[in-house]
Amino acid sequence: MSNAFQTARKLAELKTRYFSNEKRILILKQGDVLLKGEEHNDKLFLILEGTLSCYLKNEEDKNYEVMKSTRNMFLGVYSFFSYEQKSYLTVIADTNVRLSYIERSDPVVENDMFATDFLPVIVNEIYLRQTLTQQMSREKQAAIQKLYESEKMILLGQLAAGLAHELNNAIGILERNTAWLMETISTKWIPENVKSIFNTTIVGGLSFNSQQIRERAHWLEEKYKLSPKLAKQLAKTNLTESELREVIQGGSKSYDLMNDTTELAGVLHDMQIAAQQATHVVKSVKDLGANRKVEKAEVFLADTIQRALVLVKSFTKSISINLEIQTQGKLQATSGDWVQVWINLIKNGCESMLQANQVHPKINIRLFERDNHYQVEITDNGTGISPEIADKIFQPSFTTKVSGLSFGLGLGLSIVKKIVDSYNGGIQVKSKQGETTFIIIIPKN
Amino acid sequence: MENVTIILVEDQREVLQAIAKDLEKFEELIRIEECESAAEAETVMKQIVDKGDYVAVIVSDHVMPNKSGVDFLIDLNNNPTFKRTRKILLTALATHQDTIQAINKANIDLYLEKPWKKEELVFAVSTMLTHYILDAGLDYTPYVSLLNSEILFTRLRNASDV
Structure with missing residues (x-):
């Protein structure tokens, strides 16, 4: 018995x-x-x-x-x-x-019977208590581990915010001075006859891709017997065919000026683009590391997705990302929360696809609106999640990553779930071989 | 004189322009083809070879959509037509694994890190160009101003010793 x-x-x-x-x-x-x-x-x-x-x-x-x-x-x-x-x-x-x-x-x-009656029951009681305290100590250990992890993340967030602040100053100088250079060069140094080409190049950059430039250069080389170098330089400008003809007929002085002007404008344009890109990345990192206690403000959900995509750009470069924004819906929220949610989900998808050596890795992101909620669906064509682990993926410290260096911005899906829960939202995952979709439902305020 | 070409592969247009600008001086004597993807580079290279011209040096980025730089260079390494072509990988982001692959399978000649310095890039391309011209048995005299004189001298001396 x-x-x-x-x-x-x-x-x-x-x-x-x-x-x-x-x-x-x-x-x-x-x-x-x-x-x-x-x-x-x-x-x-x-x-x-x-x-x-x-x-x-x-x-x-x-x-x-x-x-x-x-x-x-x-x-x-x-x-x-x-x-x-x-x-x-x-x-x-x-x-x-x-x-x-x-x-x-x-x-x-x-x-007389007292001792005999009580002994087994009391021994059992002591045994029970011991088991209970052991269980508690195990739970405490797990809690300490979790706290340690989250402190590490907080530290990382603070470091990122500090770095962002420092970079902001440096980039700010570059961005401001680039704008100043553009303005000054345009008004003081560029001759009237090429001013309009200078100004349009500054705004639009060089509008031809490398293939088009090659074709234009080839055409110039053949037609006007120009050297390959000169042909390519002229091909890179945003001039139309008739404008090019005019420049070439004007002789070497004319195209030296044209080359200098477009090159200068092109470089200034690229500098401005680079500075803006850097500003954008820094802002996104800052949002992410922002104090979670900051007051909620009106946030466009679509913006948070865009910002997350900026931050994950380095590891999504080889992945084709398709973004479908069907609503400009706003939400009372801390934008950093949602940026973090999307980063984790996108990164997760990328890693699963790369791990599976997917030849054409794709991520589909869809944001749309229903009567009472917003919905975001993030679909990848990675290995999929097997049913045995589907209910475990939202637990902290659960991972299937086999090897490799991975710089996490959070505790992955457990953080995602925590954030989604804090907005009274819901998250669920549907997965089969070659198609995994995370569905996030966010109630409208 | 034959046409000798340097191929640049970089998906981000602003970066491609910056690389091309640094290598401008080579355009006095040889061609530089700028490509925004590995596929584009492959097409351009085929055209060059079809005309009987030479692809001397390739400078390629690694992280690009569709086909990565390392994969592009591996394919090239397996193609006998481009056996002599010198390969430079110019990248900001390559994992340990990518790097191992690049060295073992793509047989790259040089690995440069972004952000690069102009002198460093020019020196690398000049050195690779020197090796290629001698390997391909072309007359080096027209190109002397672009070549790495030290390498040129050493190799010519060694050749005459034999």
Whole structure:
């Protein structure tokens, strides 16, 4: 016969023999104190109903919980059976509680059978308590680990924010001075006859791609017998065919000026684009590392997706990303929260596809609106998530990554879930071989 | 005189322009073809070879859509037509694994990191060009102003010793 069954039967016997005296019943309300640490106790309690928490004092004289006791567990064990007759725990009712008890002075305790009756049950009680404290210590260990991880992330966030601040100053100078150079060169140094080509190149950059430039250069080379170098230089300008003809007919002076003008404008344009790109990246990092307590503001969901895409650009370059924005919906939110959600989901998809050596990796991102909520669907064509792990993926520290260096911006999907939950939203995953979709539902405010 | 070409492959147009600008001086004597993808480079190179011209040096980025620089150079390395072509990988972001592949399978000659310095890039291209011209048995005299004189001298001396 099983140990559990034996113990239960023994306990039932004890209940009828020792704990069925109607006068020996104690009723506690939630918050009432049953036992106080270091105070006298000569009763042994059996919990008939309810839950109580047991506390010890730490060095700073503060109570901390060591275990919970529920129905069919004993309290006052140590003080009742020891010489001291003092409770080492403080015991407080968590709920309304009904207890039955015996006192040391009760005649039953004098009974010859008392020790034989109680021994197995009390040993079981001690064993149970030990198991409970072990479990608690395990949970505490896990909590400390989690705290450690999240502190690491906070530190990383602060470092990123500091870096962003420093970079902002440097980029700010570059961006401002580029704008100043553009303005000054345009007004003071560029001759009137090429001013319009200078200004359009500054705004639009060089508008031909390398293929088109090659074709134009080839055409110029053949038609006007220009050197390859000169032909290519002229081909890169934004001039039309008739404008080019005019320049070439004007002779070498004319195209030297034209080349200098377009080259200068092209370089200035590229500098401005680079500075803007850098500003954009820095801003996104700053948002991400921003204090989570910042006040919520109106945020365009579509913006948060765009910003996330900027930040993940370095590892999505070889992946074709298709973005479908069907709503310009706004939300009361901290934009950094959502940027982080999208980064984690996109990164996740990328990693799964790269791990699967997917030849044509694709990510589809769709944002649309329903009556009461916004919905974002992020689909990749990676390996998919097997049903065995589908319910585990939102747990912290769950990973399938086999090897390789990965710089996480969060704890992955557990962070995603935490953030989505904090907006009363929902997340679910649908997966089959070659197609995994994360669906995020965000209620409208 | 035969046409000798340098191929640049870089998907970001602004960066491609910047590389081309640094290598401008080579255009006095040889051609530079700028390409925004590996596929475009492959087409251009085929045209060059069809005309009987030479692809001397390739400078390629690594992280590009569709086909990565390393994959592009691996394919090239397996193509006997481009066996002698010198390959330079110019990249900001390559994993350990990519780098191993580039060296072992693509047989790259040089690995440059972004952001690059003009002198460093010019020196690298000049050195690679020197090797190619001698390997291909072309007359080096017209190109002397672009070549790495030290390498040229050493190789010519060694050749005459034999």
